[in-house]
Amino acid sequence: MLKVKNLYHSYTKDDNYAVKGISFEIKKGEIFGFLGPNGAGKSTTQKILTGLLPLQKGEASIAGIDVKKPTEKLFNLIGVSFEHPNIYSKLTGYENLEFYKKLFSVPTEDPKVLLxxxxxxxxVNKKAGDYSKGMKQRLVFARSLINNPQLWFLDEPISGLDPTTASNIKDIIKKKKDEGTTIFLTTHNMHIADELCDRVAFINEGKIEVIDSPRNLKLKYGEQLVKVEYKENNKLKRERLSLINDKDRDKLNKLVNEGKIETIHSQEATLEEIFIKVTGRGLK
Ligand SMILES: Nc1ncnc2c1ncn2[C@@H]1O[C@H](COP(=O)(O)OP(=O)(O)OP(=O)(O)O)[C@@H](O)[C@H]1O
Structure with missing residues (x-):
């Protein structure tokens, strides 16, 4: 659905690149996470792919359409939800969506259903300028679905939302994926990436360091550990035991066979820990 090859971008039009030769592909129906700290090059990449910045160097195509020469057909295919809402303050929520609807030449969704x-x-009938920050964010999120996009760009879709609203937004994203929508999710929130993404790319200083599924990354870079609590001589003990180290495995087997274990939890590495391991820096 999306193919990117050797993409570069320089804001100063010299060899000072914000994006330094990145390549990746996203398959139809996949949720692909673009994970990186502030200034990594996430927004720049997203802006090029959505036609907001010109494609200077490299190749990119969406459903076979060249991003370098964006056409109406390409804009009909994509939906974009930005982190910082850009809405018409004097129009109501409904009017904002009605206005946006007219920009597309494909069948569109009912604004009221989306809202x-x-x-x-x-x-629906309140001026969008009087919406709270979270409401504006949800308005932009709903607006990005008006043309029922095949490729949906989401930039920090749940940042700043309360837990119930965030959970509703995550459910909508999962439902859209089930319906076959391809999703490009930009974030520095490792929890949402871990929960939603089929694959993630770690981007740092304009380069992609690694691309894989969260599960594979955990298996590859994480330590396989279990945390056990057990009683010995009437005292509660806690230990972290490795599942690959023979000595720790023997100890774990012994505790299991003797029936001493009171609690046991697997200790997977988080995506943030893996990001630090791979790039040498944190996500914030
Ligand atoms: N309009 C601009 N003009 C000049 N430099 C820019 C511009 N926008 C971004 N940059 C620079 O390009 C680099 C990548 O920025 P970008 O906004 O793509 O990062 P990001 O990963 O999206 O960060 P964040 O998580 O903060 O949104 C940074 O060094 C940034 O300072």
């Missing part, structure tokens, strides 16, 4: 889906049914 209800993101919990804005009571604010």
């Amino acid at each position: 209800k889906m993101v919990g804005l049914e009571d604010a």
Whole structure:
């Protein structure tokens, strides 16, 4: 669905690159996470792919359409939800979506259905300028679905939302994936990446350091450990035991056979820990 090859971008049009030769592909129906700290080059890449910045160097195509020469056909295929809402403040939520709808030449969704889906049914006729920050974010999120996009760009879709709203937004993303939508998710929130993404790319200083599924990354870079609590001489003991180290495995087997274990938990590495291991820096 999306193919990117050797993409570069320089804001100063010299060899000072914000994006330094990145390549990746996203398959239809996949949720692909673009994970990296501030200034890594995530937004720059997303802006090139959505036609907001010109493609200076490299290749990119969406469903076979060259991003270098964006056409109406390409814009009909994509949806973009930005982190920082860009809306018409003087129009109501409903009017914002009605206006946006007219920009597409493909069948569009009913604005009221979309607004209800993101919990804005009571604010349909309220001026968008009077919406709270989270409401504006949900309005932009709903708006990005108006053309029922095949490739959906999401930039920090749950940042700053309360837990219930965030959970609703995550459910919508999962539902869209089940319906076959391909999703390019930009974030520095490792939890959402871990929960939603089929594969993630770690981007740092304009370069992709690694691309894999969260599960494979955990298996490859994480230590396989279990945390056990057990009683010995009437005292509660806690230990972290490796599943690959023979001595620790023997100890674990002994504790299991003797029936001493009170609690046991696997200790997987988080994506953030793996990111630090791979890039030598944190995600924030
Ligand atoms: N309009 C601009 N003009 C000049 N340099 C820019 C511009 N926008 C971004 N940059 C620079 O390009 C680099 C990549 O920035 P980018 O916004 O793509 O990072 P990001 O990964 O999206 O970060 P964040 O998580 O903070 O949004 C940074 O060094 C940034 O300072």
